[in-house]
Amino acid sequence: xxxxxxxxxxxxxxxxxxxxxxxxxxxxxxxxxxxxxxxxxxxxxxxxxxxxxxxxxxxxxxxxxxxxxxxxxxxxxxxxxxxxxxxxxxxxxxxxxxxxxxxxxxxxx
Amino acid sequence: xxxxxxxxxxxxxxxxxxxxxxxxxxxxxxxxxxxxxxxxxxxxxxxxxxxxxxxxxxxxxxxxxxxxxxxxxxxxxxxxxxxxxxxxxxxxxxxxxxxxxxxxxxxxxxxx
Numbered sequence: 001x002x003x004x005x006x007x008x009x010x011x012x013x014x015x016x017x018x019x020x021x022x023x024x025x026x027x028x029x030x031x032x033x034x035x036x037x038x039x040x041x042x043x044x045x046x047x048x049x050x051x052x053x054x055x056x057x058x059x060x061x062x063x064x065x066x067x068x069x070x071x072x073x074x075x076x077x078x079x080x081x082x083x084x085x086x087x088x089x090x091x092x093x094x095x096x097x098x099x100x101x102x103x104x105x106x107x108x109x
Numbered sequence: 110x111x112x113x114x115x116x117x118x119x120x121x122x123x124x125x126x127x128x129x130x131x132x133x134x135x136x137x138x139x140x141x142x143x144x145x146x147x148x149x150x151x152x153x154x155x156x157x158x159x160x161x162x163x164x165x166x167x168x169x170x171x172x173x174x175x176x177x178x179x180x181x182x183x184x185x186x187x188x189x190x191x192x193x194x195x196x197x198x199x200x201x202x203x204x205x206x207x208x209x210x211x212x213x214x215x216x217x218x219x220x221x
Contacts, residue, residue: 030207031207031208031209033209033210035212040214041146041198041214041215041217042212042214042215043152043200043202043212045209045210045211045212048208048209086151086152088151088152088210090207095140095157095159095164095165096154096157096165096167097142097144097154097157097210098154099144099151099152099153099154100151101150101151102151
């Protein structure tokens with residue numbers, strides 16, 4: 001089945017720093033989403049981005065479907081950005097959603 | 110639109126008991142998904158409904174697990190004869206066709 005790999009697994013930043021999170025997937029996908037899981041376990045939608053580039057405030061994302069990867073950029077990080085960031089893909093021709101193992105981000109004040 | 114809701118938020122049960130969880134999707138969404146998440150892992154897909162039809166099931170969904178979505182509205186996930194390994198967060202999500210999925214707050218199950 002399709003493999004979804006996220007890097008880095010862990011990231012510690014000083015407040016105000018920028019970062020790039022990566023998601024690689026091993027096969028064609030119908031769609032791709034980025035989520036932020038807060039300390040209470042709630043998954044918050046960041047981007048629905050099967051291809052192209054989107055921006056929302058300090059966050060932006062780019063998916064290059066032909067090369068099977070997506071990037072999430074966080075600029076001017078804040079302590080509230082801490083948590084786990086997940087990439088999730090839906091397999092082409094099916095409905096199964098596969099999540100990566102996540103990137104655990106901690107932003108220090 | 111109040112988002113996806115799940116009930117209960119927490120459940121503690123003894124090994125061998127049956128438990129049932131409920132998910133209410135966003136009202137206009139025709140697709141509903143169930144996931145399980147254990148500590149330190151990403152959510153794992155369990156099953157998926159389009160309207161009332163259950164179209165895909167993961168091999169993770171053993172015979173002790175059953176899910177329904179009567180009338181294509183809310184869904185229930187039942188676990189029979191619970192085991193300690195069933196302890197996890199159970200997440201529900203909904204979507205309109207192949208668009209983005211929105212998640213509920215989850216039900217945290219502890220089997221003692």
